[in-house]
Amino acid sequence: MGATGLPPGMDSNLTELAKGGCEIDWQPYTQTRFYTNAFIISDDKLLLGFKKRGFGANLYNGFGGKVEPGETPAQAAARELKEESGIDAPLEHAGVLIFLTEGTEWAFHIDVFSARSYTGEPTETDEMRPGWFSLSENSINGNDDRLGVSSSPGLPSIPYSKMWADDIYWLPHLVEGKKFMGRADFAKEGDKFIMRKFWFGAVC
Numbered sequence: 001m002g003a004t005g006l007p008p009g010m011d012s013n014l015t016e017l018a019k020g021g022c023e024i025d026w027q028p029y030t031q032t033r034f035y036t037n038a039f040i041i042s043d044d045k046l047l048l049g050f051k052k053r054g055f056g057a058n059l060y061n062g063f064g065g066k067v068e069p070g071e072t073p074a075q076a077a078a079r080e081l082k083e084e085s086g087i088d089a090p091l092e093h094a095g096v097l098i099f100l101t102e103g104t105e106w107a108f109h110i111d112v113f114s115a116r117s118y119t120g121e122p123t124e125t126d127e128m129r130p131g132w133f134s135l136s137e138n139s140i141n142g143n144d145d146r147l148g149v150s151s152s153p154g155l156p157s158i159p160y161s162k163m164w165a166d167d168i169y170w171l172p173h174l175v176e177g178k179k180f181m182g183r184a185d186f187a188k189e190g191d192k193f194i195m196r197k198f199w200f201g202a203v204c
């Protein structure tokens with residue numbers, strides 16, 4: 001933890017939203033690998049993809065992947081969104097996330113994007129199965145899932161229990177149009193990743 005109380009690499013112009021694992025040290029890292037993640041919001045619905053293979057398989061997430069050499073994060077985000085869901089969208093930068101996984105010396109640096117319109121039809125691909133989730137009148141139940149209530153009848157609520165454990169701390173801010181930044185360090189237990197230490201903040 002730096003002198004500002006923020007994890008190394010975080011901007012000081014942030015208001016704390018959530019933290020945990022304060023008794024544990026941040027895992028050191030020597031390299032950073034750049035990724036993207038994109039979320040589409042349409043009226044009171046959020047588009048997520050069920051990851052069918054690879055890292056994060058069997059979890060819901062936004063659409064994204066590695067930033068390829070020569071690409072900007074924004075270009076990579078648009079390409080990955082198209083490749084994984086079949087749609088185009090006017091993506092805007094929403095936040096930055098740093099993730100460490102036990103046993104690796106490199107950190108995921110994820111530029112997160114969002115858009116409130118899109119063109120095309122969300123379509124299942126080899127990697128992702130897109131689906132809409134309700135954002136209406138969210139409330140939290142005992143399973144950490146947010147219940148969609150009224151105006152999107154038939155749509156499920158955001159499936160936080162089937163998403164990465166960090167998402168519940170920053171995704172509501174993305175939905176509200178607020179910028180955010182954060183970090184989480186994960187340990188591996190068998191084939192599961194357990195979030196041990198985290199810090200998330202909103203950009204002031």
Ligand SMILES: COc1nc(N)nc2c1ncn2[C@H]1C[C@H](O)[C@@H](COP(=O)(O)OP(=O)(O)OP(=O)(O)O)O1
Binds near residue numbers: 167
């Ligand atoms: C560890 O916590 C994470 N939380 C969330 N919400 N998202 C994460 C986390 N770790 C990684 N991600 C995201 C970042 C990317 O959007 C994907 C991973 O990208 P992927 O491995 O699928 O990259 P591709 O370039 O598409 O890979 P291949 O084409 O080689 O399969 O997960």
